[in-house]
Amino acid sequence: MNERQVITVSQLNRYMKSLIEGDAALASVWVRGELSNFTNHYKTGHMYMTVKDEGAAIRAVMFARDAAKLRFMPENGMKVLVQGRVAVYERDGQYQLYLREMEPDGVGALYLAFEQLKRKLGEEGLFDESRKRPIPKLPLKIGVITSPTGAAVRDVIHVLGRRFPLAEVLLYPVLVQGENAPPQLIEALKYFSDTGEADLVILGRGGGSIEELWAFNDEGVARAIAACKVPVISAVGHETDFTIADFAADLRAPTPSAAAELSVPDTMTLKTRFANLDARLLALVRTRLQSARAKVADLASRRVFKSPAIYIDDRRMAVVAMTARLDAAMRLQGARRRHRLEVAAGKLGALSPLAVLGRGYSVILREGAAVRARTELSPGDKIEIMLAKGGANATVTEVYDGK
């Protein structure tokens, strides 16, 4: 009969540990599976999870040092490839995976990180249309955050200079790729936000690989864009490149050149607009002048004035003086427009009853009302005679029928 050899649990687990951890094949394995029971320990930064397939499961842990290098956040149900070593946790008699790396299975880690950050910030409302500030129509100081040496900065300065040289360009040079790029982008955005030195900020870089554009998918950069008090136009890479910065910006331009095009009005368009404004001003003031003339004409037929002719004369002289002034102002404009005004003013004059008085006719007023027939008058009536200039009071001595 064999003598029983009794060992402690600790001894057993220690033995198992030495067996498993002594196996070189288990020191580094890649395992494909799906994540469940995922916990991100917020204090320590360690991540705990179960990796499983249809028939089996294994516990896994990823310590903070490795977890910090992940570009995406693991989630339950996510298909992953994990790499690590198999080790025994003596206390529980469990073997588990100590993970050093994790990749999404099927899609790239960067793609997944992009989608996750986009979803997270989207749910926070950072990309809401209601948050977007309007782009100023007439920016005179344009902040540009980009590399001082790339093609992007040359394109932006060139387009701005061609379209609207009146706008000053304020270049804030930054690194646009690499791990130092996000803090510099954030610093530049904060500078423009704090100082308000620019009316508008263009943030961007030229084309590149997804890794080269990665600084524009940084969470801190996205938040700095959203927090910037000055409107931001993003212009990252080419037309087909979308970054988180694009979603956070007030306006996305497909390229840096396009951002410059979108940010300022075109000088030629502006000049056309000023020409139209001149014409509009003229039309408005002419309408106003016409209504003044109509008012004078109206006064001529009113009965309420003691000395209507004098009053009307004053008003007429005012209109004449105004017309002269308008004419003088018109010399700033082309001769064609002035001619049109003269024609219009002449027509108005011809229609005025005052012009009739000017030709030697007069108006008889009795108790302020114009007299049209002799039946309205009797000998002894006091009447007023309205002339082109001044007037006279008279008494009727005789009335008779027309000959």
Added chain:
Amino acid sequence: MENKNLGFEESVARLEEIVKLLESGDAKLEQALALFEEGVSLTARCNKLLDGAEQKVMMFVKDAGGDIVKTPMPQQGEPV
């Protein structure tokens, strides 16, 4: 006219205001003419500003003390 010192942006804002005032029809004749004269001189001034504009490009750099200062951007082609 007192508009000589107005910048481009202010000039355009004033122009828009003048058009609104004239459109409202509330202005007295005297005032309407004054507004017209002002408006025409403003558009002339804006055109002059546009015609005479030369692009200015400034760059922020950090001085020895780490403060951000503005300097003219070096010409294209020069080492930055």
